[in-house]
Amino acid sequence: MNANIHINPITRIEGHASVKIFLDEKGEVKKTRLLIHSLRGFEKFVQGRPAEEIPRIVTRICGICPWMHHLAASKAIDNCFDIRPPLAGNLLRELCHLLAHIGDKILHFFFLASPDFLIGPEKSHYSVRNIIGIAKSFPALTSKVARMRQLVHEMLESFTGRSIHPVASVVGGFSKPMLEEERKELLKAASKLLDFALFSLEFAKKDIFGPNQDLFENLGTIETGFLGMVDNSGNLELYNGNLRLMSKDGEVIDFSPEEYESYIEENVVPWSYSKVPYAKIWGKGLSLKIDDPKGVYRVNSLARINVVERISTPHAQEALEEFRNRFGRPVQNTLLYHWARLIELIYASERVIQILNKKEITDPNVRKKAEPKAGRGIGCVEAPRGTLIHDYTTDKDGCIVKANLIVGTTHNTAAMNLSVEQAARSFIKKGYIDEEIINRIEMAVRAYDP
Amino acid sequence: MKIIKVAQEWLGACSGCEIAMLNMGEKFFDLLKKIEMVHMPLLFDHKTFDEFQDAEIEISIVSGCVISEEHLHLLKKIREKSQKLCALGTCATHGGIPSLLNSWSTDAALKEIFSSNSKKDHLTFPNKDLSGFLDRVYALDEFVEVDILLPGCPPRPSLIREFLSKLIKGDFPSLPNKSVCDTCPTLRFGKGRKGIIKRAMENPEYDPNEPIEKMHCFLEQGYLCMGPVTLAGCAFYDAPPCIKARTPCRGCYGPVYSDGNQMLEMMNALASVGIEWKTIIDRRSLLRFSGAHGLLRPYPGSK
Numbered sequence A: 001m002n003a004n005i006h007i008n009p010i011t012r013i014e015g016h017a018s019v020k021i022f023l024d025e026k027g028e029v030k031k032t033r034l035l036i037h038s039l040r041g042f043e044k045f046v047q048g049r050p051a052e053e054i055p056r057i058v059t060r061i062c063g064i065c066p067w068m069h070h071l072a073a074s075k076a077i078d079n080c081f082d083i084r085p086p087l088a089g090n091l092l093r094e095l096c097h098l099l100a101h102i103g104d105k106i107l108h109f110f111f112l113a114s115p116d117f118l119i120g121p122e123k124s125h126y127s128v129r130n131i132i133g134i135a136k137s138f139p140a141l142t143s144k145v146a147r148m149r150q151l152v153h154e155m156l157e158s159f160t161g162r163s164i165h166p167v168a169s170v171v172g173g174f175s176k177p178m179l180e181e182e183r184k185e186l187l188k189a190a191s192k193l194l195d196f197a198l199f200s201l202e203f204a205k206k207d208i209f210g211p212n213q214d215l216f217e218n219l220g221t222i223e224t225g226f227l228g229m230v231d232n233s234g235n236l237e238l239y240n241g242n243l244r245l246m247s248k249d250g251e252v253i254d255f256s257p258e259e260y261e262s263y264i265e266e267n268v269v270p271w272s273y274s275k276v277p278y279a280k281i282w283g284k285g286l287s288l289k290i291d292d293p294k295g296v297y298r299v300n301s302l303a304r305i306n307v308v309e310r311i312s313t314p315h316a317q318e319a320l321e322e323f324r325n326r327f328g329r330p331v332q333n334t335l336l337y338h339w340a341r342l343i344e345l346i347y348a349s350e351r352v353i354q355i356l357n358k359k360e361i362t363d364p365n366v367r368k369k370a371e372p373k374a375g376r377g378i379g380c381v382e383a384p385r386g387t388l389i390h391d392y393t394t395d396k397d398g399c400i401v402k403a404n405l406i407v408g409t410t411h412n413t414a415a416m417n418l419s420v421e422q423a424a425r426s427f428i429k430k431g432y433i434d435e436e437i438i439n440r441i442e443m444a445v446r447a448y449d450p
Numbered sequence B: 001m002k003i004i005k006v007a008q009e010w011l012g013a014c015s016g017c018e019i020a021m022l023n024m025g026e027k028f029f030d031l032l033k034k035i036e037m038v039h040m041p042l043l044f045d046h047k048t049f050d051e052f053q054d055a056e057i058e059i060s061i062v063s064g065c066v067i068s069e070e071h072l073h074l075l076k077k078i079r080e081k082s083q084k085l086c087a088l089g090t091c092a093t094h095g096g097i098p099s100l101l102n103s104w105s106t107d108a109a110l111k112e113i114f115s116s117n118s119k120k121d122h123l124t125f126p127n128k129d130l131s132g133f134l135d136r137v138y139a140l141d142e143f144v145e146v147d148i149l150l151p152g153c154p155p156r157p158s159l160i161r162e163f164l165s166k167l168i169k170g171d172f173p174s175l176p177n178k179s180v181c182d183t184c185p186t187l188r189f190g191k192g193r194k195g196i197i198k199r200a201m202e203n204p205e206y207d208p209n210e211p212i213e214k215m216h217c218f219l220e221q222g223y224l225c226m227g228p229v230t231l232a233g234c235a236f237y238d239a240p241p242c243i244k245a246r247t248p249c250r251g252c253y254g255p256v257y258s259d260g261n262q263m264l265e266m267m268n269a270l271a272s273v274g275i276e277w278k279t280i281i282d283r284r285s286l287l288r289f290s291g292a293h294g295l296l297r298p299y300p301g302s303k
Ligand code: SF4
Pocket: A060, A063, B012, B013, B014, B015, B016, B017, B063, B064, B088, B089, B090, B091, B092, B096, B097, B152, B153, B154, B155
């Protein structure tokens, strides 16, 4: 019997991972493991670096969400040096954060995930199940998507110099104020983004979620808790707020990001270079047993959409209500991450317009002068892939002595393992595996956008 | 015309180089019509190089540094199957940010990461099924012959496009040995103001309503700016992007001559504007983009 299967690498995801599937003598799935390969030592090599340089170094953790690392680190270093940026500095940071969310969601949904649904795993060979295949079958859509991605990058680039590996958020605030002409230009572009966001959800409902209903209801579904950011009244927040942990029965606890260590703990497991965080506050430890998981929570779009009471912008709120009416709360179907992502795309576009309409956004006072000192600072934002926590300690010269980073994908390690196992068990029978089955299993991972 | 085969692979990388390729926008799709992209894991479900004959792929574009046995194995295989190999991004050409790790041994780094915040002092070391690590972070040309170097973290999209078009035509493109300062429009008077390096704790002096041409050079204002020792290539529109954002250069295109040493060269550059290099608080950071090739070595006494 063909004993083990190794899917290596998982493709059309933004990182490096593979799946091992262990079969028993009858060819049934015994267990599975999702292996996250990348580990590049950032927590070690930031040690000794002057803290004000960190926001320009940790961007290289991820070239897809560099803004989120840039900003989480900026917030953390502000806290180490005990400094609060002026209002305009904070608004400019949030603006960039939201624009980067928009770019990422377009990339993930259309370039990486949509080929699975528009071209379909069963109909197609790997050589067409991708963005080129989409470009051939849906040329108008593809050029629209490419233009919108381009627009987001140009908005970030024209104002901050760089869209990949940004530099404009600095300790104490922002490196430059926004001029009135820049504000007007950005506002014009932002209304195009909102139109596109609304179009995307309608398109997806009709051409993706509708025709693939069966997949969306079953593939990779597991029962877990959720973690995401909310404001003081339980509204969706992506940049600044409290964290909310929701159990699988819907009970919630809110806490400040500074207290993260009292609520979640990271476990080291022998089979992955990614640590496995779990909700220690639930008091049941961590277990990855597929029929009775313990301590497992999920992050990223679906988690955020589950934990919030409401969304403060009108179109996104409407989309949230429709989603809840159809699927309830909390929603456990893994593929619905995609739908939740498009609701967030609408929120981010609406919020960009709100921020650009605030008169403080063009205030020239964008940065406070910092002084290096000893301290500890925690910075937290919601990255596209989930709650991102940067935690640094500095010495008296303001250089880093200790760092702990929990990135979005890491929170999802336990849950992704469960979803992969669920998918493998339902598709692999008597040791039979083919290209279509492999892609179905990969789809369970892809939903998490690791 | 023969359609040429191109492959793209990432090793120890952050995906930023691939995103920069996608940021060509619609032009990326135009390019894909002219070539056959046989492998690119970010976008396509093609998994291994095994099916190719030796030298069957005309051009392979590889991003990222080499830090694990698996990277090394893959790199050697790609070299075998490809006629030309292009190192994309500063990780691939000079080690990039990951090579900051070369201040320690990989063992020491792993121990630190997996024990750091664990209160129970359990040191479960991950080892099952995962590929082993090398002793340090390497650039591609430390193991295989590299035909084209395209540094940048990431390289600017229009530059990638230019390189690819030339490669497809059969040329060997390269960047001229100019420095970022050569492409920078800020005002310079030839002398530093203070004699010591100021840390980046506040914004430099400039009037936001005036164009970048009216701003006084960072280095001459007393801030560390690595423009003098960094290869030009990032500037588009009117200025290097970081300078346009009113932040100094940190050297992301690597040294001006590919075998240069950004740390030693920066000390000379500082001396020439009258700034005392000893006042830089963390000199290792001057090699933060180019610590491979044995330039960044473990701290004395660190294992
Ligand atoms: S060179 Fe920069 S952008 Fe490219 S992989 Fe390395 S860190 Fe990422």
